[in-house]
Amino acid sequence: MEKRFLIHLLLVSTILLSACKENPKKETVTPIKSSVKYAKGFDIINVNEETKKLIIKNPYLNANESFEYILSKNKQKDAIHIPIEKLVVTSTTHIPMLEVLNGEELLVGFPNTKYISSKKTRALISNGKIKELGIEADLNTEVLLDLQPDAVVAFSMNKTNKSLQFIEKNGIPVVLNGDWLEETPLGRAEWIKLFGVLLNKEKEADSIFNVIEKNYLEAKQLALKATSKPSILSGAFMQKDVWNLPAGESFVAQFLEDANTNYLWKDTKGKGSLSLSLESVLDKAQNADYWVAPGYFNTKEEMLQKNKIYSDFTAFKENKLYTPNMKKGSTGGVIYFELGPSRPDLVLKDIIKITHPELLEDYEFTFFEVMK
Incomplete structure (x- = not known):
């Protein structure tokens, strides 16, 4: 009886030790969300020090799907390497956000360049540093693919955009920007944080938005004195x-x-x-x-x-x-x-x-x- 008890105890101990070896205790890291306060169409999650997840929750009108992008400071498969070094954007509303982050030099292509008003970016167009890409709905994909940007930040009116689908099939990530669908003025402006994370300038983007928010709320309070x-x-x-x-x-x-x-x-x-x-x-x-x-x-x-x-x-x-x-x-x-x-x-x-x-x-x- 005593011998059977000792054998049983030995077996239990062996199983427990084996389990400990097979399932070492891992330190759990809780993802921390970014400080997105007003915008409803996107979020940024810090996975770890090197990796972030960008979630576009409202990519186009009446969308019933969302898109997730992995952004990494280390080059890895199926991830956008940050900071972006070559970029294409498709809306003039993206230009001021790039400029205030000193990122206009990264821009290599844009559709309908004549609609860009900023003097800084127009100078780059005049010097041939930003190529004409046709129109938003029908991008000149041949020129775009020759440019080999690290990503295209685009807006789309609906789920089907053949130009963007073709670009993605050829290995260039397309990040859908839904800033135009935001319901509040500050929600629209907060999309600067998307460019902040792509350029690895999150702190700068947060700081710039905080100033805009402060100015807006102060103006709102001033109006109440009327x-x-x-x-x-x-x-x-x-x-x-x-x-x-x-x-x-x-x-x-x-x-x-x-x-x-x-x-x-x-x-x-x-x-x-x-x-x-x-x-x-x-x-x-x-x-x-x-x-x-x-x-x-x-x-x-x-x-x-x-x-x-x-x-x-x-x-x-x-x-x-x-x-x-x-x-x-x-x-x-x-x-x-x-x-x-x-x-x-x-x-x-x-x-x-x-x-x-x-x-x-x-x-x-x-x-x-x-x-x-």
């Missing part, structure tokens, strides 16, 4: 009988809310635009105090040539009509569309200057001006 809350009309006829203007849950409506104004369609649903009849707009906004961003028009005369009814609005008659379309780069690109998404603090200050000029007496417009 003694009036003027009514706002926006948009114009974009098709024959349809007036398009921002929906109440859009980022444009958020700007107008944060500027302490009464946007007349603030209570409507939707994050994009509304399509309304002339009668409904005229009934609601004929006597609006200000008209901000009247579509693609550059002058009041252009508006009247399109439709005489514009002259029936009080804001039109009293020259309280403001547009960001007039300030352009040397090749015709509208500066607002390029720089505005990354500098919501300046956009908000412009709107406050329009609607509460007494609060920013010495401030000069960055984007908007009175339409003449």
Whole structure:
């Protein structure tokens, strides 16, 4: 009996020792998420000191899938090596984010280079350092593949983009950027952190965004000191009988809310635009105090040539009509569309200057001006 007990004890001990050898205790490292505060379309997870995971949660309109990219400081299979050394981007909104991180020299190709307004990047285009790649929807893939960028940061309107699919099949990673789908001004600006991680400049990107956030929130607080809350009309006829203007849950409506104004369609649903009849707009906004961003028009005369009814609005008659379309780069690109998404603090200050000029007496417009 004693002998059987000793044998049993020996067997148990052997099994336990074997288990300890086969399953050594590993130190668990809990991934730490980045400080993404406003943006809903992406996240960055620190896997370890050398590796990060970039998650694009909202890559295109009505997407029901997300994309994950492994970013590594060590060259490894199926990972994007960071920092990026050669880059292609496809939207002018990406240019200011690259520039503020001193990353414009990494840019080797861009579609429709004529729309880029920044003087720094235009100089690179003039010197032949940035190649023309055609148009966003139909990239010149032959030129792009010759450039052999480390990655392409692109935006896509839908799941199927043959140019981007072809690029990926040829071994060049495509990172989908959904900044244009963000619902808040600060959410859009926060996508600078995506470029921060690609360029291995996360601390710089965080610091830059923190300043923009601080400026924006301070401007928002300043607007609350206004003694009036003027009514706002926006948009114009974009098709024959349809007036398009921002929906109440859009980022444009958020700007107008944060500027302490009464946007007349603030209570409507939707994050994009509304399509309304002339009668409904005229009934609601004929006597609006200000008209901000009247579509693609550059002058009041252009508006009247399109439709005489514009002259029936009080804001039109009293020259309280403001547009960001007039300030352009040397090749015709509208500066607002390029720089505005990354500098919501300046956009908000412009709107406050329009609607509460007494609060920013010495401030000069960055984007908007009175339409003449």
